[in-house]
Amino acid sequence: LNPGLVGLSVSYALQVTMALNWMVRMMSDLESNIVAVERVKEYSKTETEAPWVVEGSRPPEGWPPHGEVEFRDYSVRYRPGLDLVLKKLSVHVRGGEKVGIVGRTGAGKSSMTLCLFRILEAAEGEIRIDGLNVADIGLHDLRSQLTIIPQDPILFSGTLRMNLDPFSNYSEEDIWQALELAHLHMFVRAQPAGLDFLCSEGGENLSVGQRQLVCLAR
Structure with a gap:
């Protein structure tokens, strides 16, 4: 064989190997980065929350003065098509009253808290705090007047x-x-x-x- 032809063949063979390595690396990067595209697409289709402030339907200053909470025939599900996690719940808690809610895992204890903050919106019924339907006011007016102490409280640096x-x-x-x-x-x-x-x-x-x-x- 011609030595020059052999050298040229080896040189091209090495270049093909490098090209294959580069192609595999690019395919791996594409597979990793396409996850970000999927997330952006998912977020673009996510429904926005209710208005932050509803002008003309703001609670009076100092609301809620007593802290009376009432669930009226309240039902909620985590998303359309799923079963109800709370079904026709009716609870009346007077202001200043301490109430403990117990139940097995998945009974809906945490869901009640999410409903108070309107992180979950009602499927049926309503929640009233001091007689005011929380669905009629903006999220800022509601959430700024409520507080929650989780099991793992969060503090900032x-x-x-x-x-x-x-x-x-x-x-x-x-x-x-x-x-x-x-x-x-x-x-x-x-x-x-x-x-x-x-x-x-x-x-x-x-x-x-x-x-x-x-x-x-x-």
């Missing part, structure tokens, strides 16, 4: 003051009053920085109970 009043809506006296009502004021006063005590990401430098009390005060 920053000062305790920022975690208690992230939008700077309240005076320092109001913050201390909230801490006293949550029985957390002794801990805060014992810190050299006071309200400027730095919370680590997720509140890891606080116990779970203290994190829950911070959420309660907030």
Whole structure:
């Protein structure tokens, strides 16, 4: 064989191998990146939530004054086509009343909380807080007046003051009053920085109970 032809054949063979490696790598990248396209397509078809504020149907200032919650023949499902997770539920909780809801896994305990915040919209019935139908008001007006303390409370990296009043809506006296009502004021006063005590990401430098009390005060 001609040595030049052999060298040319080997050179082209190496180039083909490199091209095949590049093609396999590009196919792998395409398969990984197409997931992002699928997510964008999914989000583009996701229904938007209800209006943030409904002008002309805003709750009165100071609402809710009593905290009376009533479910009236309330039914809800997680999405169209699925079975109801709550069916014709009627519950009346008076203001200031402490109520425990118990049940097996999947009975709908957490779903009731999601319904209060209108994360799940009603299939039938209504929820009234101090006589006001929550479906008639905007999501901001509703959710800004409710609070929830999860089993794993979430705190942000920053000062305790920022975690208690992230939008700077309240005076320092109001913050201390909230801490006293949550029985957390002794801990805060014992810190050299006071309200400027730095919370680590997720509140890891606080116990779970203290994190829950911070959420309660907030």
